[in-house]
Amino acid sequence: MSLSASGNQSEYPALGLTVEDAVTLPRIAIESVSPVLDEGRFAVKCIEGQRANVSAVVFTDGHEKLAVHLHWRRLNDSFWHMSPMTFLGNDHWEATIVPEQPGKFVYVIEAWRDPFATFQDELEKKYRAGVPITLELREGEQLVRAAAQSAAPESAQVLERVVAQMNAAHARDEQLAFFLSTETLETLREHGMRADQVFSRAYPLEVERQLAQFASWYELFPRSVTSEQTRHGTFRDVTARLPQISRMGFDVLYFPPIHPIGRTHRKGPNNALVAGESDPGSPYAIGSPDGGHDAIHPELGTLDDFIELVRQARRQGLEIALDFAIQCSPDHPWIKQHPGWFSWRPDGTIRHAENPPKKYEDIVNVDFYQKDSVPDLWLALRDVVLGWVQRGVTLFRVDNPHTKPLPFWEWLIADIRADHPNVMFLAEAFTKPAMMARLGKVGYSQSYTYFTWRNTKYELESYFTELNEAPWRDCYRPNFFVNTPDINPRFLHHSGRPGFLIRAALATMGSGLWGMYSGFEICESAPLSGKEEYLDSEKYQIRPRDYNAPGNIVAEISRLNLIRRQNPALQTHLGFQAYTAWNDNILFFGKRTDDLSNFVLVAISLDPHNAQEAHFDLPLWEFGLPDDAHMHGEDLMTGHTWTWYGKTQWMRIEPWHMPFGIWRIRPAS
Numbered sequence: 001m002s003l004s005a006s007g008n009q010s011e012y013p014a015l016g017l018t019v020e021d022a023v024t025l026p027r028i029a030i031e032s033v034s035p036v037l038d039e040g041r042f043a044v045k046c047i048e049g050q051r052a053n054v055s056a057v058v059f060t061d062g063h064e065k066l067a068v069h070l071h072w073r074r075l076n077d078s079f080w081h082m083s084p085m086t087f088l089g090n091d092h093w094e095a096t097i098v099p100e101q102p103g104k105f106v107y108v109i110e111a112w113r114d115p116f117a118t119f120q121d122e123l124e125k126k127y128r129a130g131v132p133i134t135l136e137l138r139e140g141e142q143l144v145r146a147a148a149q150s151a152a153p154e155s156a157q158v159l160e161r162v163v164a165q166m167n168a169a170h171a172r173d174e175q176l177a178f179f180l181s182t183e184t185l186e187t188l189r190e191h192g193m194r195a196d197q198v199f200s201r202a203y204p205l206e207v208e209r210q211l212a213q214f215a216s217w218y219e220l221f222p223r224s225v226t227s228e229q230t231r232h233g234t235f236r237d238v239t240a241r242l243p244q245i246s247r248m249g250f251d252v253l254y255f256p257p258i259h260p261i262g263r264t265h266r267k268g269p270n271n272a273l274v275a276g277e278s279d280p281g282s283p284y285a286i287g288s289p290d291g292g293h294d295a296i297h298p299e300l301g302t303l304d305d306f307i308e309l310v311r312q313a314r315r316q317g318l319e320i321a322l323d324f325a326i327q328c329s330p331d332h333p334w335i336k337q338h339p340g341w342f343s344w345r346p347d348g349t350i351r352h353a354e355n356p357p358k359k360y361e362d363i364v365n366v367d368f369y370q371k372d373s374v375p376d377l378w379l380a381l382r383d384v385v386l387g388w389v390q391r392g393v394t395l396f397r398v399d400n401p402h403t404k405p406l407p408f409w410e411w412l413i414a415d416i417r418a419d420h421p422n423v424m425f426l427a428e429a430f431t432k433p434a435m436m437a438r439l440g441k442v443g444y445s446q447s448y449t450y451f452t453w454r455n456t457k458y459e460l461e462s463y464f465t466e467l468n469e470a471p472w473r474d475c476y477r478p479n480f481f482v483n484t485p486d487i488n489p490r491f492l493h494h495s496g497r498p499g500f501l502i503r504a505a506l507a508t509m510g511s512g513l514w515g516m517y518s519g520f521e522i523c524e525s526a527p528l529s530g531k532e533e534y535l536d537s538e539k540y541q542i543r544p545r546d547y548n549a550p551g552n553i554v555a556e557i558s559r560l561n562l563i564r565r566q567n568p569a570l571q572t573h574l575g576f577q578a579y580t581a582w583n584d585n586i587l588f589f590g591k592r593t594d595d596l597s598n599f600v601l602v603a604i605s606l607d608p609h610n611a612q613e614a615h616f617d618l619p620l621w622e623f624g625l626p627d628d629a630h631m632h633g634e635d636l637m638t639g640h641t642w643t644w645y646g647k648t649q650w651m652r653i654e655p656w657h658m659p660f661g662i663w664r665i666r667p668a669s
């Protein structure tokens with residue numbers, strides 16, 4: 001395609017215009033529309049019931065006043081909501097919308113020249129300056145009559161009433177009151193002519209449940225919910241453990257794959273390439289003669305047990321999240337039923353999967369673009385998700401989504417959410433930033449992050465700040481997992497209990513979304529030969545645990561989750577602001593709601609071994625207070641309260657007591 005081939009230069013005004021084209025171009029400019037992602041190619045993320053601010057720079061030639069409206073609606077509704085946009089000065093306009101349910105929405109900005117507003121403004125200035133206004137009053141009359149004459153049928157009656165009102169105003173004061181009234185202005189704005197009317201393009205918004213932004217995830221392997229390594233845990237055992245998990249304040253209970261596990265190339269303990277007869281294998285090796293992605297591993301129980309578990313979990317305030325791992329053990333039924341969905345090598349084998357440098361010898365990948373795969377494989381995978389949705393599952397953690405095609409995700413997520421807007425997807429992607437962001441743009445409601453590898457004050461401050469800025473804030477919600485079955489963070493190998501508390505505080509205070517893989521609460525950290533992997537990982541064997549083991553941090557985790565529930569400022573990663581504490585081992589930051597009604601200060605020592613002290617700045621300026629003002633403080637871990645006098649304060653953190661402080665502040669009255 002070339003410009004000369006299309007022959008239509010007006011599509012590219014910057015390259016030159018004919019006069020015929022120029023006279024048809026809009027006279028009003030709408031620029032810098034926000035929020036917008038990639039010029040509207042992708043939807044900006046919003047949360048149901050929460051305010052979304054829409055702003056734009058709107059201007060025209062000359063001095064005439066403009067009127068600017070924001071129109072928005074749910075994609076499939078015919079009714080448009082309308083809010084006038086407020087003029088903020090310097091051509092900036094803003095309006096707020098509050099979408100009430102999850103789903104896809106669009107918004108459009110409309111602008112036009114508003115002759116009556118221009119007239120009213122001039123009339124008022126001249127009147128106040130004592131300049132003669134007789135002629136102006138006559139011009140006003142003309143304007144109102146012209147508006148009534150050219151009114152659309154649905155506005156005619158309203159404008160006739162306005163004309164009648166004007167005719168009834170005989171005394172000069174009455175006329176002035178009529179022409180300067182807000183009511184006259186608004187009626188004419190709504191029903192009068194819209195000169196040079198222009199519309200922006202429609203911009204999409206994706207509205208999700210609050211759980212998309214604020215949720216505490218707990219991960220466990222159902223087979224390990226048992227008292228002995230030789231007895232496979234079941235869904236019924238998990239059901240019995242639900243109250244314990246719910247009491248810790250979690251909202252989501254996430255399971256690695258629960259499907260039948262293959263036998264061919266099954267892995268043994270510690271990723272051994274050969275498994276013993278009784279080794280259970282990696283649950284990610286999905287598929288056996290017992291079924292594939294839509295079946296349940298027989299040793300976990302029945303489908304009814306699973307459905308009952310989902311029901312019981314809901315009763316205790318927990319949603320179940322399932323793993324969606326698009327890969328097959330060589331024993332998966334699809335390999336025989338749909339050989340055309342895989343790419344075969346000349347020797348009749350399928351290449352095993354990998355995520356370099358990791359090798360997954362017990363699984364193979366499907367091929368999304370084989371002749372037989374399009375669209376049958378895509379539809380089959382969609383039906384797998386739908387099947388679990390029909391069984392009550394609303395959350396899916398997707399394994400390695402960055403190794404599958406982006407168009408597939410964009411289609412699948414939109415297709416599922418069109419009928420089930422409550423369903424959400426968490427991307428288990430650890431890859432380059434562009435792909436991490438793009439997964440959010442194509443529909444993932446939240447994502448794993450680099451948090452696990454950010455340890456120093458500089459790293460944490462920069463990372464938390466970056467996530468608050470464009471483009472991340474519009475497309476990416478970070479779920480801070482403190483550990484996963486694949487990540488036994490090096491920091492925890494030798495940090496002892498204080499290190500676990502440090503990471504828990506960073507995750508719970510840093511983002512509205514955080515996650516923990518079981519074992520963290522009893523400070524498990526034994527690594528596999530210096531690697532970031534767990535020794536005797538539960539990915540390859542059953543691992544019973546004593547959750548009451550001495551030194552556990554169950555009480556602290558429960559408290560942190562409670563603090564999050566009680567403080568709206570902590571229910572999102574947005575609103576983060578780093579503050580000054582004069583010590584590189586102490587991260588000090590604030591989280592606050594827009595109206596400052598909830599303001600939480602967090603000080604976390606990054607040193608699990610030594611006491612750390614610092615002078616720090618109490619952010620009085622955020623409340624518009626002078627440096628000598630008083631501030632009320634409340635320790636949210638202990639309930640202790642006090643008053644701070646003045647901006648410069650001092651703290652000491654002893655990790656063996658509590659390696660962090662969480663203080664709710666408000667101006668002392």
Ligand SMILES: O=P(O)(O)O[C@H]1O[C@H](CO)[C@@H](O[C@H]2O[C@H](CO)[C@@H](O)[C@H](O)[C@H]2O)[C@H](O)[C@H]1O
Binds near residue numbers: 282286362430
């Ligand atoms: O590749 P990631 O680091 O994102 O890890 C995820 O995907 C892996 C493949 O599904 C998965 O790996 C585990 O399952 C494999 C298949 O059974 C097995 O070969 C690996 O040894 C095992 O670690 C990983 O757990 C998951 O988080």
